[in-house]
Structures are given as structure tokens and as C-alpha cells.
Amino acid sequence: MESSVQRRVEAIYRHLLLPREPISVLHPVSLKGEEVKNGEAETVVIGGMVLDIHATPSIPANPRTTTPGKVRYALGGVARNVADCMSKLGTKPFMISAVGLDMAGNLLLEHWKSAGLSTDGIRKQQDIGTPVVCNILDVSGELAAAVASVEAIEKFLTPEWIRQFKYNICSAPILMVDANLNPPALEASCQIAAESNIPVWFEPVSVAKSRRIASVAKYVSIASPNEDELIAMANAVSCANAFPPIERGNKYSTESLFQKLKPAIWALLEKGIRIVVVTLGSDGAFLCSRGGPSFMRAVLERIKPHGSSRQFYQIVTSSCPPHWYGATNLERDSHLFAVHFPALPASVVRLTGAGDCLVGGMLASICAGLNVMQSVAVGIAAAKASVEAETNVPTAFNLANIADDARSVYSSGKVVFNQSML
Numbered sequence: 001m002e003s004s005v006q007r008r009v010e011a012i013y014r015h016l017l018l019p020r021e022p023i024s025v026l027h028p029v030s031l032k033g034e035e036v037k038n039g040e041a042e043t044v045v046i047g048g049m050v051l052d053i054h055a056t057p058s059i060p061a062n063p064r065t066t067t068p069g070k071v072r073y074a075l076g077g078v079a080r081n082v083a084d085c086m087s088k089l090g091t092k093p094f095m096i097s098a099v100g101l102d103m104a105g106n107l108l109l110e111h112w113k114s115a116g117l118s119t120d121g122i123r124k125q126q127d128i129g130t131p132v133v134c135n136i137l138d139v140s141g142e143l144a145a146a147v148a149s150v151e152a153i154e155k156f157l158t159p160e161w162i163r164q165f166k167y168n169i170c171s172a173p174i175l176m177v178d179a180n181l182n183p184p185a186l187e188a189s190c191q192i193a194a195e196s197n198i199p200v201w202f203e204p205v206s207v208a209k210s211r212r213i214a215s216v217a218k219y220v221s222i223a224s225p226n227e228d229e230l231i232a233m234a235n236a237v238s239c240a241n242a243f244p245p246i247e248r249g250n251k252y253s254t255e256s257l258f259q260k261l262k263p264a265i266w267a268l269l270e271k272g273i274r275i276v277v278v279t280l281g282s283d284g285a286f287l288c289s290r291g292g293p294s295f296m297r298a299v300l301e302r303i304k305p306h307g308s309s310r311q312f313y314q315i316v317t318s319s320c321p322p323h324w325y326g327a328t329n330l331e332r333d334s335h336l337f338a339v340h341f342p343a344l345p346a347s348v349v350r351l352t353g354a355g356d357c358l359v360g361g362m363l364a365s366i367c368a369g370l371n372v373m374q375s376v377a378v379g380i381a382a383a384k385a386s387v388e389a390e391t392n393v394p395t396a397f398n399l400a401n402i403a404d405d406a407r408s409v410y411s412s413g414k415v416v417f418n419q420s421m422l
Contacts, residue, residue: 041171042094042118043086043367046162046189047079047178047203048153049097049112049122050131051104052392054350057139074352075111076133076392078178078205081353084393085360085382087115089402090312091367094168096121098156100128121165128152141350141387153180159188170196173303173367176359177202177216179209186212190219199299202273203359204229211236217271221299224277224359227261234264237271254340258286258416266336266421274299275372277362277379279355284342284409287376292337292418296372305369313368315399319407320374338417341376341409344384353392358383360393361402374410381405 057069075084083093095117099105101124108130112119131150138144162169162185169175175193177186177200193200199221204210210229213220214236225233227246234243243264252260261278265288268276275296278286289296305313361382365375381402385394 041173042092042168043174043176043363044096044121044165044169044172045079045083045086045093045176046096046157046181046185047082047176047205048077048131048150048180049080049095049099049108050077050133050150051107052076052352053132053134054137054352055135056137056141056350060139061136061144072390073107074390074392075108076352077131078180078203078356079176080108081356081392082176082178082203082360082363083117084115085357085386086364086367087117088393088397089361089364089378089382089399090309091364092117094118094121094165094172096157096162096165096168098123098125098128098152098161100124100130100152101126102130104130104132121168123156123161125156128156135352137350137352141348141352143352150180154182154185157181157185159184162188163192166192169193169198172198174199174201174300174363176200176363179203179205179212181212183212183215186216190216194219197302199303201359201363203356204233207232213237213268214239217268217273220273222275222277223268223273224279224355224362226279226281226355227257230261230264230268230276230278234267238267243267254283254414255416257283258338258340261286262336262338262417265338269336277358277376279358280343281351281354282343284340284380285358285376286338286340286416287372288336288338290337291335293371293373295337300366300372303366303369305367309364309368312364312399313370315403316365316368316370316374316378316406319403320370320377320410322371322374334420334422336417336419336421338415339373339376339413340416341380341413343380344405344408346384346387348387349390351387353386353389354383357386357393373413374406377406377410377413378402380409 052074054072057067061067083095086093133148136145169192177189200219201222202220204225207228210232213233217237231243235241269290276288358379361379362375365378
């Protein structure tokens with residue numbers, strides 16, 4: 001895929017140097033009910049589509065000089081990665097975003113069309129500079145630094161544009177928004193979903209942007225922060241700096257790490273967020289909610305499985321029975337219930353798409369009718385496939401391998417907390 005992307009970039013670049021007829025702007029359309037393909041409502045994903053540039057040194061980099069290594073183009077953006085992952089697991093999302101009619105935008109749109117996904121919700125204009133992020137990685141594939149030129153998302157992904165797709169949002173099984181949206185666009189998206197009681201998934205994107213949760217927390221059903229984003233979000237919703245950052249020098253056990261994060265998790269749950277998935281990188285994830293499994297089921301009870309996802313559902317259910325052995329009957333609204341699911345060993349190539357594929361894997365699973373615990377296991381399996389690929393999202397997923405990996409994660413899940421917070 002990467003070499004294909006490289007060739008496409010070069011071809012588009014050559015094309016841009018040639019004289020050509022003016023490109024007409026595709027104007028938005030408001031989709032009517034009868035226009036939803038095959039009668040199935042599509043999950044709506046709103047946020048950034050980005051061209052990523054990954055620079056990986058062959059040796060540890062020194063400041064103020066060049067370093068030998070490899071520079072690659074990759075299709076990126078949190079929302080785009082999540083939607084791409086969902087598509088490759090059998091759930092076709094409807095994307096609302098904005099790109100320019102430039103090299104980067106053409107590359108992103110060409111891929112989207114080739115995957116058979118709708119571009120109706122993607123705003124396309126000559127005066128939009130397609131978002132581009134340059135990631136500087138270290139020799140192990142971890143992000144060392146990055147420069148993001150993503151102003152177009154905030155400028156052009158406006159409430160007015162999003163409202164044109166009100167029908168899609170109101171008929172969707174679930175809405176995912178990423179925090180690249182500016183606050184008015186976030187609020188507009190969430191308010192539309194709230195009108196029809198559509199669950200909203202908030203993806204924080206970064207520590208700085210995660211604080212945008214404050215104005216929409218009352219609408220959000222599920223959030224998926226990492227540890228640092230969790231602390232920032234808790235401070236934002238509490239309007240105070242009551243939650244200190246996690247000290248990076250210490251190596252915590254699973255239980256002690258949870259104890260450190262527990263006050264921040266509870267702060268989000270008290271503000272009305274129903275489920276918090278704390279992603280921990282190589283340490284897996286915490287799945288947290290008020291109450292217990294039945295409370296989590298209630299969040300997603302209106303989501304109806306897609307017929308096209310039946311095979312996916314059957315493969316995963318055969319590996320991960322829906323009645324998880326660790327479930328508990330002690331379920332009260334004043335209780336914090338938390339399960340830890342471990343990560344999987346992996347041959348790491350790059351880590352930039354892991355969190356997005358975890359979210360995409362969970363969303364695809366939820367839309368297929370799997371429960372939240374099964375979905376976390378699939379998400380972690382998808383994240384493993386991501387870190388072993390050259391691209392942010394693997395070119396394809398092997399469903400049998402995903403199911404086998406999900407079984408390993410699912411069977412290793414452990415309740416780390418189930419107590420009253422009164």
C-alpha cells in the first residue's frame with residue numbers, strides 16, 4: 001500500500017504541473033431517507049481527513065542536522081482512520097469532512113472512492129488546503145514530534161455544513177466525532193444526534209483538543225482517551241486542575257495505574273458520559289462505566305446489527321461468547337465498574353494508527369451487534385494488526401486472525417474495580 005501511495009503522490013504531483021481545465025466544486029447534497037443505500041443506516045463519522053508524512057530515522061536523530069532514514073506518505077486523520085478501519089471490518093460509514101482539490105485531497109478522495117465509500121459528506125473546494133501532518137518518529141516507531149497543518153478542519157467543517165446531513169446523523173446507529181472539530185461544530189453535531197437519541201462517541205485526538213469535551217459532555221455516551229487526554233478532559237469538565245498528570249518515570253502495576261486514573265475516570269462518568277475506554281498503549285485498555293455490564297448494554301440497546309456484518313458477528317461470537325465470565329451481578333449507578341483488557345504481543349512497525357484502529361474495531365463490532373466487552377477485544381486485535389502494518393490502517397484485515405486475537409484478549413480480561421464511589 002505504501003509504495004502504491006508513493007506512486008500516486010508522484011502521479012498527482014506531475015498532473016498538478018500540467019495545464020488543465022478548471023475543476024468544478026462538488027456542492028453538498030441533503031440526503032433523503034430513501035437515498036440511504038440498501039435501506040441500512042450508516043454510522044456517521046465526523047472529523048479530519050489528513051495526509052500524514054512519516055519520517056523515521058535509521059539511527060537516533062541529532063538536533064540541528066539531517067538524519068538518514070525513510071520518509072513515507074500515509075492516509076491519515078483520526079476520523080478517517082477510524083472510518084477506514086470500520087469499512088475494512090465490514091461496516092460502511094458515512095464520512096463528513098473537508099478536503100481541498102490539491103495533491104493531498106485528490107489522494108485521500110481517490111482512496112475513499114476506491115473503497116466504495118460515499119464522498120457526499122466531504123466538502124471539496126479549491127480554497128481548502130487539505131490537512132497535512134508531518135510526524136517525526138523515533139527509531140522504535142514512537143512519535144517524537146509532529147507539525148500539523150489542519151486549520152482547514154476548523155475553518156471549513158462548519159455547523160452549517162454538518163446540518164445539511166442531519167438525516168444521516170439522525171438515522172445513524174451511532175455518531176463518532178473527533179476533537180479536530182471546532183467547539184460550535186462539535187456542539188451542532190452532538191445536538192443533532194441528541195434530538196434522535198443517537199449515541200455519540202467522542203475521540204479526543206490530542207491533549208489540547210481533548211479539553212473540548214467540556215461543552216459537549218452531556219451529549220457523549222462513549223469517550224476513548226489515553227491517560228494524558230483523560231486527565232485533561234477531567235480537568236476541563238470540572239473547571240479546575242484537580243487531577244495531576246501521571247508521572248512517566250514510574251512503572252505502575254495494572255491495579256496501581258487504575259487507582260491513579262480512577263478519580264479522573266469518575267469525573268467524566270459523573271458528567272454523564274456512560275462509558276470511558278482508557279487506551280494504555282502496550283498495556284491494553286480499561287473499560288469503565290457506572291454500574292456494570294447491563295448499564296453498558298443499555299447505552300447501545302438501540303443499535304441494530306447490519307445484515308452485512310452477520311459473518312463478522314458470527315466469527316467473533318464463536319471466539320468470544322457474549323456472557324463474559326468476569327461479569328458481576330453487583331450493578332448500581334453509584335458503582336464504578338472497570339475491566340482491564342491486555343494488549344497483544346506484536347512485531348511493531350509503527351504505532352501511529354493503533355489507537356484509531358482500536359476505536360474503529362470497537363465501532364465496527366458494536367454496529368455488528370457485539371457487546372462492549374467483545375468490542376474492546378476486537379478493537380485491541382485491530383490495533384495489533386495496525387502496529388504491524390506500514391500504513392495507519394492495514395490494507396486488509398484477516399477476520400479469522402482478528403477473532404483469534406480477540407479471543408486471547410477477551411479471555412484475559414480482569415475486573416479491576418467494582419465498588420461504590422459514595
